[in-house]
Amino acid sequence: MVADNKNSVSSEGVTASPAKVGDGGQASRRRLLRLGRPNKKMALIIIFLIVAVVAGVLIVDHEAKPGQKVYAEAAGHKIYKKDVDALIGSTPHVSEHDAAVVLADKYLTEAMAKENSVTVTEKDIEAASDGSNINQMKKNYPYAYQTLVNQVYFNTLSANNQGSYTGKFVVANFSRYVPYQSPLLAQKKAEDPNIGNSAAIAADKKYAYDFITSLYNQIKAGKITFDQAIQMERNDPVVGLKGYATQTQSGTFNGPLDQNGLLSATSIRKYMESLKPGQITKPFVVRSSSSMYDKSTAESYYLMVELDKKSGGNSKISFSQELSQAKKKYGYKINV
Helix, strand or coil, rough: CCCCCCCCCCCCCCCECCCCCCCCCCCHHHHHHHHHHHHHHHHHHHHHHHHHHHHHHHHHHHHHCCHHHEEEECCCEEEEEHHHHHHCCCCCCCCCCHHHHHEEEHHHHHHHHHHCCCCHHHHHHHCCCCCCCHHHHHHCCCCHHHHHHHHHHHHHHHHHHEEEEEEEEEEECCCCCCEEECCCCCHHHHHCCCCCCCCHHHHHHHHHHHHHHHHHHHHCCCCCHHHHHHHHHHHHCCCCCCCCHHHHHCCEEEEEEHCHHHHHCCHHHHHHCCCCCCECCCEEEEEEEEEECCCCCCEEEEHHHHEEEEECCCCCCCHHHHHHHHHHHHHCCCCC
16 A cells, blocks of 8 residues: 555644654654643643632632621731620620720720820729729620720820829909800899999909918918918908809819819910929919800909929820821721
8 A cells, every 4th residue: 555645633633744654653653742741731730720719719708707807906906806796795786886996995095005104003994983893894794894994094195195283272263243245144234233343353353362462472481381271262251152152262183184174274284384393383363264155265363373293294286186196106997
């Protein structure tokens, strides 16, 4: 027979050249092997890609599980569903968002307290609990307990920002005739013609100034103590309880200035910030609100302060500003 010189097609569909006479078809098989190798490599690549895709799907699916979602974070702590659920416990009507906020606030305030060398003790928490059993609350109502603890931290940090002051004060009021703008002003003027009378106001102001200045001079001279001055003011028939039964009288203070209505006036802060423990201010006049319609003020009383102790109060920004900056610094985020 005469050999067929035309190309033949293998079962795999690869075109093979005719074999040389005498080589037994070896050359053709070698070429087929060489041509087959790229297909094996491609198959391995495809298998690798399939494995990678499957693994990726599994990873994504794992991260998407509810227990792995980050509900909130602060100060390097991540809060998950299990943390939120543990805090809520059996407490009704508490959302996951509320619980996440409470936990984030916990880590935020602890970090701020550490940075500012502020401490919160069990006694502080008990004092803020209104007689509740702290241990039972912690065990049975963790959400309520942690909310209480957070509030103590916030109050303590706020006090540290504003400054906490302890001491005594003597006040000499002269505001009984100073008109307060309100719907009742006309009625009050009808009841007491001296309201708004500049001469009557000036006379009361002079009496208050002379009275408190006399007390100051006696204290500085060692004739009376500050405690005695407090009692003398309260007993005075003009500036004391008899003359101003509904006004704050001389006494003590302990805490931020804004917790004491008499000491919360903006004009007082500059005196308190410059005062050192053991020092006594000279009597100074204080302005207070004189209208319910706007921010008008009027001179209302003289004040003299003895400072016993002071802590904090060195911040140049308000507590709300400090809190906002701390949230950025400590990566505070709520994700639910």
